Amino acid sequence: MANQFKIYVVNDTSSIKDFYLFLAAPDELAGDSEVYANSNTFIKIKGNSRDQTNSFTIPIQFVFEVGASNRAVALNTRIDSSTPRDIQYGEQWQATYFPPNQGPNLIKSGSTNNPKSVAIRTIPYDKDTDEGDGWFGSQSFGIKTSSGFAGMTWSPDPGETRTLVPKLEFYIATGTFGENVLADWTSVSSDPAIITEDDFSAGNTGEATVVRTKSGGWDVYTGKLRSSALAAKSNQLSHLYQSHLAICRAHEELIKTAGISSDHNLLGEECVECVLESATVDIDDPGNSTLMGNGDNKITGTMTVSKVLGSIGVGALVLVGGSRFSISNILGKTRFAFTYSGPKSITAISALLVAAKYVSICPSKK
Template sequence: MKNAIKFLAVLILACTVTFGVQVKAATAITSYTFNLRNLERNPVEMWLFLDSPQFSQDPGEIFQNSNTFLEIPPYTPEETQKFVAHVQYKLEATQQNEPVGLDTYITSDFSKEVDLKNGYLVEYSSDKGGYPTIEDYNTSRQPTSKNLIAQTNKFEPVPDYYNALTFGVTTTEGTTGVTWEPEPNIDYTITPTLTFYIATGEYQENVLAQIDATSAENAKITTGYGGDFNNFNNVWVTYNQDGTWTVENQPWQD
């Protein structure tokens, strides 16, 4: 099955016990460390999701799209599980046979590393079975140091053939982002906020979901000034015995 476009901030996750990855990026990479603690008696599967960025154009309905998860055993002070996130933005595009919607499976065809203050042209085919392309482009709207612009071409709708757009992150586990269906001939100005959610539940890899930002069942983790990370970009996330979450910017006192 084909699928969507993905504006991805490349997030490389490294589990301290099992894996670590380095990537070559065009610009300096900021790293974020998520320290994870499970106070339940049994292992839990923790999923990483990304909140929506800010848009100049209303993208319509947005869905979370992730295949990034870890099984976290009951906590012991001797061994802390963690994600290490290295952020580099990336653009991916795809055309697919199913519409963008809840419980739809989404993957991607084409990818390109992208940067803030730059514009890009995303061209979709007007023929069924066609593939998209992505290239640097002098977009009609000027990007700033805080955003990037993805401009879609004047594609014609194709019966039973769909396009999608996702801004998110790529990880050593896979990817995580937010997906929506783009319109033709639109310049989407995307301002990253890099707000994350960690959740447990019956999620599936690359199957679109919707995360309730106000739910106590999710840990909301924000970056930037006044966010949840400390000065060294570390955060400590606890899954409590009652199913709630605690987010702290200092180490646990065992």
């Protein structure tokens, strides 16, 4: 197991951002609305920062912290604990709170039943009287960082014991957080990068890289990615996009060629070229033939084109990708009903009309 973690952060957006590190809450605290996220660990990173090296260094050292001040534990309140203690798995600690203007005490008091857990017990005290006098206790659990602390804070209850099973899972979030200013978990966990223990590389220092992408999403990579590797990944994505775009354009030209040029050659006459705006096939028409495409099938439907039909009327020939349709009724200035008779199935004709972008309409049928 690593002795420490290191998370490299890359800001691929165009604007400067504050990146805050948070420790995910143990299951025993998750969902408790009176437990707040608390961190003083953040990095301010300029936009398009691939030429910079920014990172969080996180020794694997959990801590309990206790404090008391004239500020109540509540959302958007700054809580600075005065008594931090390094803790080990399997340890139980004891917190003692005193009347106003005196700080609390925190000592190791024993062991937990679960060797993978830690616990903190609060000695009974007159909490209501102290808070009535404006003196508020606090308790925190978290992990040490190169900048200080990342964890969570709550108001202790007299006589309460909290037993926690820590997990090495981290959030990196951008937003309007503040150093040691308590935040609700909803705002922290609504759109963070999530880094689990499995995301770190092997070795004494487990490394991972987090990228805030141009689109506002997150990418998490195992290990440290060099700027050249990040650029290569970006180039790969760009190449894939350009390749896909080229395929789409080639397909469009193929449809155009098959639907217009070949159709002109097929007819041997000048036809009106139109963009096919929409088309439907009467799947439920009982007069339509089998879906299998066996023999001479009859298929009906409608088309809407980009040009006014004008003098073109019933009986005109419509060519789509080499297939012939006949106008059976004029339904509007640019909309008409068609009939297809041929070997293609309803499924094939439907697919043809979905793919087609252009049609040729000829005023007379040959």
